[in-house]
Amino acid sequence: MKIAIVGATGAVGQQMLQCLEERNIQADVKLLASARSAGKKFSFMGKELVVEELTENSFKDVDYALGATENDLAKKWIPWANADGVVVVDNSSAFRLCDDVPLVIPEINPEDIKKHNGIIANPNCATIIAMVALHELYKKYHIKRMIVSTYQAVSGAGVKGIQDLESQLKDPNAPRTAFPYQIAYNLIPQIGGFDENGISSEEWKMQNEARKMWHDPNLKVNCTCIRVPVMRSHSESIFIECEEEVNVEEARQLIANGNGTVLKDDPQNKIYPMPLDTTDQDLVFVGRIRKDLTDETGHSMAIWCCGDQIRKGAATNAVQILQELIK
Template sequence: MRKYNIAVVGALGAVGREMLKTLEQREFPVEVIKPLDILSNAGTEIIFQGKPVVVQAAETGAFKDVDIALFSAGADASKILAPIAVAEGAIVVDNSSAWRMDDDVPLVIPEVNPDALSWHKGLIANPNCSTIQMLVALKPLHDQYGIKRIVVSTYQAVSGTGQKAIDELNQQIQDYVSASPIRSNVYPYQIAFNALPHIDIFLENNYTKEEMKMVHETNKILDKNISVSATTVRIPVFRSHSESINVEMKKPFVLDEIFTILKSAPGVVVVDNPAEAQYPMAIEAEGQDSVFVGRIRRDLSIENGLNLWVVADNLRKGAALNAVQIAETLVQKNLL
């Protein structure tokens, strides 16, 4: 079986580390692993498949022997480096928002629109974490009933902002316990014991960029005719995003059918037993590959309405895992 040279760009970040772990856990056929990061981190040693590997600088020339480069280095770095990597012969799977809405770049969730990979031109975008878990849950329902409108409110973990935000919540919690003053650097306000309706920057229409990502990415990946209204909120959770999703469908449904469809949907695990107080939870999704769906109930306020509570590990399915799955699909479909 052929093996591949894989670069991970941003290898020391929260998502980069998870990409390396995911490649190991899923036994991706790696010939050579090439962890790349900013120049000042070059020389750092990491362990991959039990062996030490030295982190190199992510720069021109670093991609010449690379088959697939998994990027999680932020949008600014990606805008510069991804085209260089492609020019040097690598296929780039980019986790940033830099290329997602580019008409020449497929935006792919393997369970939802794997066929979009067929027209890639060297660069493939990984969707936003909040969009991925929502669409993995909604795709099988859209196929069956046709989704007309989505109203979603998110409960997002700090790890979505990166390692520095994880550190900040940790520090604020420790300062709270020791009755020290709580300081905020990563977020504009305290995140411990708070809820911030502010993820990414504010746009001219007074939505945040995170909210509009959920709109535009849903339209690009699933269906351009679906209307989406999003409110995205950061809460003091380390890992896994939760989403309260209200859906209006075109066709009538029987609730039992919804359960049946979701239980057999790829990437979905249904956790829904109110009598036993079972529903998806952030702390249980951590480290898991699946998208967990529960609180499945008919919306009594509108015809063909449905409510769902959807939870997934934002660093796994929301980022690293989806990128590795794209790489796996490229191999399976012989699209390298």
């Protein structure tokens, strides 16, 4: 079996390589990136791999490809890969909402993988973290409306985002490459472009992608996405309004026993999720679970969650999908 990582030198591509090794996936791995990176070397399971330039002929000897490139590039190379019979798990948002492309979080809708026609899309990173955190509550109480504020790490914008924060922490006037403003010592309430309603493309993803994966076209989500000067791991404050009456103690148990979640909820003892604690691991930490006392019907509650968006929000989720494909 041969697996290509496309965008292998980026934040997600590098993490994919590490995830394949951690999960002991026995395969030949081909690393593809731009001509700038051709010849760079990385180690994988004790072997040295050399990055090759991505071209139309890159996929002749490949079975599966893990995509970690921007949308425009994904739209260009994925048809090349499909034409050579390669099944692609893609991290860009280029194909996520296409009807014939399954959008999958393996803890939530693994059955959708089977419906693929050569492309399976990996969801938006903040959406993955929120949905893993909420899935047991969704099944028990049927969430009908969510209000979400995200606190998104700089590495969500790739290698350039990491470099911007590192350099601006030393010198706030250092060049800005990933964000429109200085991010060190600051917050930026913009991720993606805004539409005529003042809603950003990143904010729409939470509703559109959650509807698709929960197969629930009536779900309503109001989302505000904020870039924060955290290196890695997204955090989210989430209010949910449900069809059923909620029970905080039961919700804690559901999350403690959930697939992919860890309960960190003892605020009196200063125990709650924080991005430093979720960095470089695959689980979503959930805490600060509390009833919304302003909703007298008892159908609403609030939670706080954190998860590593390069791992579970991107590379790990994609490798989990690959593992389902090759089972």
